[in-house]
Amino acid sequence: MSRIGKKPVEIPSGVKAEVKDSILAVEGPKGKLSMQLPSKVSCELKDNALLFTTNEQSKTASALHGTMRALARNMVMGVTSGFSKKLLIEGVGYKAQVQGKNLKLNVGFSHPVEYVIPEGIKIDASKQVEIAISGTDKTKVGQVAAEIRRICPPEPYKGKGIRYSDERIRRKVGKAVTK
Numbered sequence: 001m002s003r004i005g006k007k008p009v010e011i012p013s014g015v016k017a018e019v020k021d022s023i024l025a026v027e028g029p030k031g032k033l034s035m036q037l038p039s040k041v042s043c044e045l046k047d048n049a050l051l052f053t054t055n056e057q058s059k060t061a062s063a064l065h066g067t068m069r070a071l072a073r074n075m076v077m078g079v080t081s082g083f084s085k086k087l088l089i090e091g092v093g094y095k096a097q098v099q100g101k102n103l104k105l106n107v108g109f110s111h112p113v114e115y116v117i118p119e120g121i122k123i124d125a126s127k128q129v130e131i132a133i134s135g136t137d138k139t140k141v142g143q144v145a146a147e148i149r150r151i152c153p154p155e156p157y158k159g160k161g162i163r164y165s166d167e168r169i170r171r172k173v174g175k176a177v178t179k
Contacts, residue, residue, distance in 0.1 A: 003066070004066040004069055004070060005052050005066040005069045008046075008049035008050060009049060009050040009052075009069060009072050009073045012076070012080055014029055014080070015076060015080060016028070017050060018045065019037075019043050019045055019050075022036065022038075022039070023035070023036055024037055024043055024050075024072060026079050027079065028079030028080050029080065030081070031078075031079055031120070032079065033075045033136060033137060035071060035072070037068060038064050038068070039055065040056055040061040040064050040065075041053070041055065041064050041065055041068045043072070050072055050076075052065055053065075078135075079136055083135060083136070083138045084132060084133060084141065085133045085134075086130065086131070086133075086164070086165040087130070087131040087132075087145060087149060087162055087163065088129060088130060088131075088163055088164075088165050089107065089128075089129045089131070089161075089162050090129070090154065090161065091107065091108060091158075094107050094108065094152075094160070095128035095129065096125040096128060096130075097125055097128065098117075098123055098125050102117065103115040103125065105148075105151060105152070105162075107151065107161070107162065108152065113151055115147070115148060117144075118140065118144060120137060120140060121134070121135045121140060121141065121144050122134045123144075130165075131148065131162075133145050145164070149163065156170060157172055157174055159171065
C-alpha cells in the first residue's frame, strides 16, 4: 500500500466534501471541484476526513492510491486558499497586458501574441513584466503557466523570454573575441 495514500485528508471548516458513485466533489469558499475516482481506488468520508483504500493488491492500484489522495488534498487546498504561479518577462520592449478574456504578449515577434484565458483561471498583469496566474485547480494553473512560458522560453545567452519567478537560467558565455 502507498504510504501517502494511507494518510487521511482533513476537511477544514467551511468546506463540504461528498463521495457519490465514485465521484469526489469538494465545495468551499473559492469554488467547487470534482474528480472521477478510478475503479481500483475507493474513498469514504469519516469524521471530517477523506480516507482512501485500494480495491485490489497491485502495483498500479498502489500508485493510484497515493495519487488520488494527493489530488484530493490539492482539491481541498484549492477551494480554501487557491493556487498561484508567477511568471517574469525579461527583454527590452517585452510586456504583457490583459484585455478582456485575452492575454496580449509582446515578446519580440513581429506581431503581438494573444493567449485566450481559460475558464476558472485569473491572470493579473498589472506590472507589465509580471504575470500572476491564480485559480482553484492546481493542474490547470500549472498547465496555463507552462503554455504561456512556451510562447517565448528564456534563452541562455541574454536570458530574454518568459520564465517562472523561481526559475534560474543557466547562462552561456558568447563567442570569444579574437585578437
